[in-house]
Amino acid sequence: MEKTTWIIDPTHSEMVFKVKHMMISTVTGNFGEFEGKLETTSENFEDAVFEASVKTASISTNNTDRDNHLKSADFFDAETYPEIKFVSTSYESGKLTGDLTIKNVTKSVVFEVEYNGTAVDPYGQTKSGFEAVAKINRKDFGLTWSAVTEAGSVVVSDTVSLLVNLQFIKQ
Incomplete structure (x- = not known):
């Protein structure tokens, strides 16, 4: 089967994180600017190769002071490290393993993935x-x-906790 490329539809996707604050509540944030694609030769995406990049400065927790602190050198240092990257190394049985790079540090991360299906929208x-x-x-x-x-x-x-909801458009 021929390789198919799918790109992230940013208007129907989100990249969210959750972290405990003072161990009594959870702060939720997201990144508003990101792009990515996956390539596959399989209709069920079992051989999918996925890559994405996120603009670090697009972080938002609905609190300007906290967002500015997260963009600072104390956390993401968005000026020095403008992107967060992920490149998959394998995808099988609902597990996506890949290399996540934040601040030029790369570590292997495993995502539990649920495939929600494929459909044709009103525009074809x-x-x-x-x-x-x-x-x-x-x-x-x-x-x-x-x-x-x-x-x-x-x-x-x-x-x-990282929560990623992605809709892809077949190219």
Whole structure:
């Protein structure tokens, strides 16, 4: 079968993260600017190769001060490291393994993936949808800023949940 390329439809996709704040609540954020593609010769995507890049400065948690802190050298250092990248190394049985690069640190990450199906939209475009989740330790990627409250609580958890909902357009 011939190789097919699919590109991310950004208007129907999202890249979200969740992290505990003071270990009592969860802060949700997202990246608003990203692009990516997958290539496959299989209709069920079992041999899919996926790559994506995210604009680090597009981070949003609906709080300007926190967003600016996340863009600073304390966290993502968006000016020095303008992109986060992911390149898959394998996809099988609902598990997408790949290399995630943040701040020039690359680590292998495994996403649990749910394929939601393929359909043709009203404009004749063939689209496929996926939901993927993973957990990473932010400190593994050089995101080491930390603080402790007067009561001894950690301000930001080391564990970050990644939730990626992607719709692809067949090319």
